[in-house]
Amino acid sequence: MIQLAGRLQTSLYRNITRTCLNNSQTISAYSIIINRNKHTNHSSTKSNVQENALKLDPTKKFDCPPQSSSNSTYNTPFPPPKNDSSKYIIAGGIALVAGLAGFMYYKNSQENPEDNIAPKKTDKDVEKEIKKIVKFRSPETSENIPKHIPYLLIGGGTASFAAFRAIKSNEPKAKVMVVSDEAVFPYMRPPLSKEIWFDSELGIEKARFKQWNGAERSIYYEPDEFYMNIEKMAEAKNGGVSVIRGYKVTNLNVNEQKVTLDDGTEITYDKCLIATGSVPKTLDVFDRASPKVKEKIFTYKSIKDFENIKNHTEKSKSIAIVGNGFLGSELACALSHYGKDKNLKVYQLFPESGNMAKVLPKYLSEWTTQRIQEVGVDVIPESQITSVEIFNGNQLKLGLSNGNNVIVDFVVQSIGSEPNVDLAKQASLEIDNRLGGYVVNAELEARSNLYAAGDAACFYDPRLGRRRVEHHDHAVVSGRLAGENMVGLKKPYKHQSMFWSDLGSAVGFEAIGLIDSTLPTVAIFAKQNQFDFDEKHLALDEIEKDSNNEKKVEKQEVVENTSESAPKIETNTPECKPNVESYDKGIIFYMREERIVGILLWNVFNRISIARKILASDDTFTDLNEVAKLFDIFDQYHEDK
Template identity: 50%
Template sequence: MSLWTVMYSAIRRAHILARKRTIVQPSYQHAAPVFDLQRSCHGKLYEMAPANSSKYMPTAKQVFFKSVKYDTSTSGTLLDWQKQSDIDKHMSKDPCRLMTKEPGKQPAEDPCEQFKRMRLKNDPKQCPPSGSAAPDGGDGCNGKDSGDPNKSLKLTCLLGALAAMVAGGLIAWFLASTKNDDNKGAGGGSDGDNNSADAKRGVSGLVTSPDSSEKLPKHVPYLIIGGGTAAFSAFRSIKSNDAKAKVLIVSNEYHKPYMRPPLSKELWYTPNTNEKTNKDYRFKQWAGSERSLFFEPDEFFVDPEKLEESVNGGIAVAQGFSVQKVDAQNHTVTLNDGYKITYDECLIATGCAPKNLPMFRDAAPSVREKVMVYRTPDDFDRLLRYAAEKRSITIVGNGFIGSELACSLAHYSKENDGGKIYQVFQESGNMSKVLPNYLSRWTMAKMKNQGVCVIPNASIKSATRDEESLKLELNNGMTLLSDIVVVCVGCSPNTNLASPSKLEVDRTLGGFVVNAELEARRNLYVAGDASCFYDPLLGRRRVEHHDHSVVSGKLAGENMTGAKKPYVHQSMFWSDLGPEIGYEGIGLADSSLPTVGIFALPSATDARSSTDNLTVNREEDDGSKHTIIVDEKSNSDVVTWDDDAHGEQPDYGRGVIFYLKNEKIVGVLMWNLFSRVGLARTIINQNKKYDDLNEVAKLFEIHS
């Protein structure tokens, strides 16, 4: 074995040891904040308690999250996100060279060069700088015999350098391993491959908390499977009805419960107030108030091993564990390592898992490491690294997450002179499953104005990898070079428990089938994205909205304490596409249904006139399916348009869209109108036909 091979192996081992419990993250700054007083109501959507109740809402001083400690002594590398093959490739070129990719900085001096220079200073005859020949024509630094009588001294120097590197790695590992266990509060970025993500977390020392399932209680009164919004909402409901309730959450995530909507919205618009990183993911809401992504700080939770002895009860979170099976008859759950926990009441709130595309999932490892999905704070951290380094980013998908993220990244890139943001999807416009065609295409034009390079009617045919980026071949003949691809094509309910637990899953919608009280079995409930419930007005449904998770979790918690209430809530949703577009919806907002849209369009002379004076225009490519009612004083004679049209396009500033089924209103979308969800919910619940939707639209005061 050559000397270089020995050095290479030792250095790799030292490097792995040094990084085992350390995550390096370069510093960054958020883009400038955008505040919109009209959207102040969106901030209230993150609150689970009523607006006039402060019982469960922490103060600004209480909101604190213990995040992972970052090693600031090392230059910002991306080794956490690179495969071992990538490391091998670079180190084989120069075994002593550690990779650095922090933009705008010179790489650290090669350890080999530094050592050679020191030797040359002491004895110029022994080892010249790299690239120079030894005095006798040999090259003692590369292990070749130069005929030098002091050959043993050269080997001693090389072995000394090797020993110093190994010792340094061991010391760094020891120091990192003795840091606070807060390192367990964050994980690695997701690339769509769960095994890869788990491997990264394992290397970082993020396994489970507590470190063994044996430290978990053997019995709990209330057990919740899943650690998301529905789970935490259920806990608050349980605690409000059972003051000393002991609740255990079993979650396969590595964070305490947090909200997901800000990950694609406000977090990207919030200025960073810290010098290094936004460790607790604090963000500014549109109205300017600040809060954390996490529902409660770490101090709020009880250690799982101390839950049984807690006099006043509380909530404990077992992080990194997964449930393999639920025995509803014997009130027992079995964890993935075989450990069993019995319960009195149990809630399944496993949520959804983001989908990936088969062409990426089955691609070569070099391609997969440049592809990610987007759902967790770890995904935000990873994508932020690329954005901060001014990389080009491609979003695949035109739904809520894909469109919101594209706008947010474009804003961030514009504020920080960043890279290009692409959005690729097969449909003809953004949010096409929700918005009528005319509004979907208009929204797409607005997104282009915000800086997103939108490519509709296209799909990715193939993806290949060069040294730094992906080469994406589209089916329309275009080729994109992108540093990272973010797949945002929806998610699937996590129902792996169903088969071993003998629970029913809806064949069409997915999700655990539950009764009106959200029960799948006696004393076994399901809430949130994974529940498939029956809506008396709209039929069987499965909803993936924050509001549904909050309310269904709350109801499940009440029923776990004996309330036995039916779930009849019409959940709402909202979206923010940059500073110009925001909307709220409720019910079946499905663009495949007939719609009637009433908009207040500004005229050239001013003018927002009364809705008493209206004309009707029908979209040309949809026949009479989508009806658009606009102010007849508007300059626009035609409300449809295409990308090749010249002149100013109509401005759908404010309006309301009604979605119809059997001539009844089953969904309402309020376009740049806020705080009117209660009215829309009342209209849907009336479940009747309206002779004149103009009169209904007046209730929304679209001109106010």
């Protein structure tokens, strides 16, 4: 019991002061007090950390007597208690329960002696506890939020950033307000599973990263000073961009052009953009788990998730990544690299036979899995999680469909996303039954003066039909186009967005169009040489610049290949793969009705503009080997140079 008292010494105490005045009895204060040392002088405020976290309802009544008065019947003394033996029975029951509780605690402390030591709370721990109680909002109240705004953007991601940049470029004095449910200003998401883990000094501590060209940049698009305080927006003659953080739009009235925030505030608009992005999917086996299990299961989408995973990684020895897509595979490789010096064991589990199975042909997917294993990830393909339970007090035991078990400290689910369309039902907006997302026309308009962009938009592609895309470049392009159309430019969506991924040092690719493993593919591969190591992906700012400028591709001369090792074209199905020794680099064409609908550049970089030009063409190519030469995968250009 002495140990129990020691543990209680650092616990969180709630001090509720009740003030009863006449017939109005209210709770006057609710405070959180942290008592960190039993020897602390309680009269000293320096040794106590105290925060007023929230106020209770002042109208709540309590049955306490009013202040005494000479004429009040409450001055009559209470009668002496009756000689009732029931109090002895109650006291005996309390003593019995306390004794049993003490015995169970003693038994548990002997089995888990490390649990007896209560960790000393730091100032950061206290701040975290307070943040859990008080939701961050900026501004703290909606009192000074304008009741009308010309341009309203719902969502604080990349699409909204691209939209307000386009609006301000075309209408410099525009007033734009972004409503974001996150606590931070708009930032880019791709580095969260890539570069930010590879430089601990920059990425982990400063939220900065180095691009492939060596340039350093922040994960945030703009410094805090760029954004205008919302309280100054109404009087700003030259307009500006404000981001109200920690707020969520819960209702959208399209006819009245009005939204309602989660605190009840109503705001009308002239033009509105829905850029609510997507939300991570979760497995049923985890959704049904106990609360204690759920404390060790996470998803990965935001910078808050990054900070959470980073903190857990620091005190863990093993982690399971569930999922084999872009995010799951990138995160597995990144955490394996980051945890190399920390002896962190990284597992990756999924039901398919290889990584990136939904986008890569089967042979290339399985080859990629081998490369990921070489960087230290323990990949367990063709396995589904059938059960999960607490193991050894503070770990998770994952039961797999193959009969094996995996013991880890925590789990990150990365099994894909679904569009955030919470506003659709009450706003009577159309959702695509097959692809999901808000249905918009070629100008990204869902209804009059209402647009959608980014992950949440299901748009019409004149070349490839109706689509929904969840990639950074699409968020940039669609957000920019929506912003331009909000100011009246009326441009159709014609751009073919690209995406890229890096999985260790051996695998990197860029792609454009429909990249779907269910489509037939034609692949041309070549061996890597010294020229390939001098090239990498376009930096993020160059990708955005390329997306904005719609660079034209000059006509390139097709050079006959004289290399005696030049591979032949092979049509690839799950049962057929190219007859080559390795897949170091190459071009994979995705076909539909003898037309190229997607191009994947496998360890071939900075050629995406060529792929975009080919994809925009309506030509039917009879010799794809000649088309592949446009990408110079046989290095004829380098040899001539």
